[in-house]
Amino acid sequence: MxxxxxxxxxxxxxxxxxxxxxxxxxxxxxxxxxxxxxxxxxxxxxxxxxxxxxxxxxxxxxxxxxxxxxxxxxxxxxxxxxxxxxxxxxxxxxxxxxxxxxxxxxxxxxxxxxxxxxxxxxxxxxxxxxxxxxxxxxxxxxxxxxxxxxxxxxxxxxxxxxxxxxxxxxxAQVVFWYDQKLLDQFGYTAPQTWEDYQSLSDKLAAEHPGYILGSVGDSFVGTYVYYMGAQAPIFQATKTTFSSNFDDPKSKKMTDLIDHMLKNGTLVQDSVFSADFVKKYQNKIVGMPGPIWYTGALFQSKDSLNVPAGQLGAGVPLHWAGDKIATGNVxxxxxxxxxxxxxxxxxxxxxxxxxxxxxxxxxxxxxxxxYAAAATKWIAKQAAAGYFVGDFQKNVTDAAGQTWSGWGYPSFSSETAYAKVVVPGLAAGKTVADLTDAWKTEMDNEAQVQGYKVK
Known part of the structure; x- marks a missing residue:
């Protein structure tokens, strides 16, 4: 966190x-x-x-x-x-x-x-x-x-x-956070699939430039929110082996989606914890996928986005159309x-x-x-406070059991390669597609150093 x-x-x-x-x-x-x-x-x-x-x-x-x-x-x-x-x-x-x-x-x-x-x-x-x-x-x-x-x-x-x-x-299940006030103002509905999300980005870019749908400037976002949430097999491991497949259809679709939204300006490269992010995008985030702990760390924090009560909702985790819901874990x-x-x-x-x-x-x-008993009380307390709108309690609770099981947990983090390769690469004007080979190589090298056989 x-x-x-x-x-x-x-x-x-x-x-x-x-x-x-x-x-x-x-x-x-x-x-x-x-x-x-x-x-x-x-x-x-x-x-x-x-x-x-x-x-x-x-x-x-x-x-x-x-x-x-x-x-x-x-x-x-x-x-x-x-x-x-x-x-x-x-x-x-x-x-x-x-x-x-x-x-x-x-x-x-x-x-x-x-x-x-x-x-x-x-x-x-x-x-x-x-x-x-x-x-x-x-x-x-x-x-x-x-x-x-x-x-x-x-x-x-x-x-x-x-x-x-x-x-x-x-x-740290991921849901789709949305600003109901902005959705109503623009006449939009919260997306439920990755396809909806990309379509919404095109409408937002054309009709309300300057408003955004998220950021990929943090290593935990690019990896866990987007690729893990897309069920993309780029970080898989057993006790002895590691594999990373950017050619899988779901990996390629997510790479294309991120590059598409970076190009139309609805995805940005600022870290969500940076002062620049708050300065540029406070009151301009129509929605964004992110973990449950964004509630206190970003949205409700007076030192960050400070979203007023009665605007913020948690939608279902974004997933590919026709697929069973599976979400990332940050x-x-x-x-x-x-x-x-x-x-x-x-x-x-x-x-x-x-x-x-x-x-x-x-x-x-x-x-x-x-811990389940504590979670039941925690989410009920959050809902009872009257801060959130929509099906906050149900969607967050459901997402807790929908984390994608295909992500790996080897002895190194997926975040380090993203931070080393993707973040500076995007800043230099490259696309994610331009960087996937180097990204994969960096993860494979980390795996070999840790003693894994790379498949």
Missing amino acids: APQQRRFTRLSRSAAVIVTATAALVLAACSGGGGSSSTSSLGFTPAEQVKNSAITVWVDAAREPAVKAFEAKYPDIKVNEQTYDGNAGGSDSFKTKIALFDQSGQGWPDVVWSTQTNDASWASKGANGAQPFAAPLNKGWFDQSFLDGFTKGAQDPVTIDGTMYGLRNDL GGGVWYASSHTKNLDAVKTFLQFVTSADEYQVDLAPGYPA
Whole structure:
């Protein structure tokens, strides 16, 4: 979700940790020296547990309220909070820092938040003989009844061969956001298909130049919103292979659509988080496809588009005519638990709270919770506020279960190649079609560096 990178800050707070049944069970399973238990009860070898030990939690700036809410609910659990970039944009900061701790054999955080859904692919493997950083969560540590509470499919990106290595914080399903005031003013209706979207762009360009239908200036938009939403197989992976097919009919149609709308001026190249975007296009966005978290990050934010209540609606995800609805997923962060933690019970309590508790997920969270019960309350709260128009609640809820399953989750992000090749290429006057060969090559090279066989 593209928060600004911030330097590490360590905040110490004092309180006591009571290690309860979970930790006691693990200790009982450990040998006298600790740290050498059988992996059968939890799926990994736990460290020797230390009573009253603090847990170190890495978060980005936007997740700090989650930590504060937890501390308010559990004042007896000591948390050392550290802020970092959240691995935003596929920066690989999470992986890089953990590799250093693996080399030294100490210093691992207990909990890590990441904006990327592809970290499980590497965090589930131990580098150079080290124990994998991410602890299995569904092998005896977390109750299955709790894990079953996540929205169907939410945990798929972090589940490998039946083992769950993280907990999704939120879902980032894409819908079509529209400004009902502008649609009424211009006599348009919100598109439901990609074909409708392109046709609307031609009418808008001809009749109301200067008004837009979106931007492709951010790496997460170009990849997840447009190509993933188009079910274009440009980023597919298994455990050992990677493939990218820009010649697939759906890939080619999306490439053509983006180039067509860039040419007629209804798609722009400004980042949606830039000051220029707000300055140029506030009150001129007729509609745009984007994730659910655009609500607070863009539309309702007084520092961004600040759309008045009663104008904004969420339509169905754009899809190809005749196809089943399938939408993109733009992030939806993940909480990871360290297999090296010395306080299993506190980590479990923390993760259960930040992913499912009303005090955070319903009252404070900016995005659609991955935990189903919290999601039901969150969306109802949003709808009851009277800000949105149309079938907001239904369309957002339906889209949560319509994420396209054909996208891959290898150990690198699709965003980095787009940022390196496509963004500067478009700025230089090239079309997406001009850039697809170089874009594919960059992704293939990244895959090979990460050890994947390119198909």
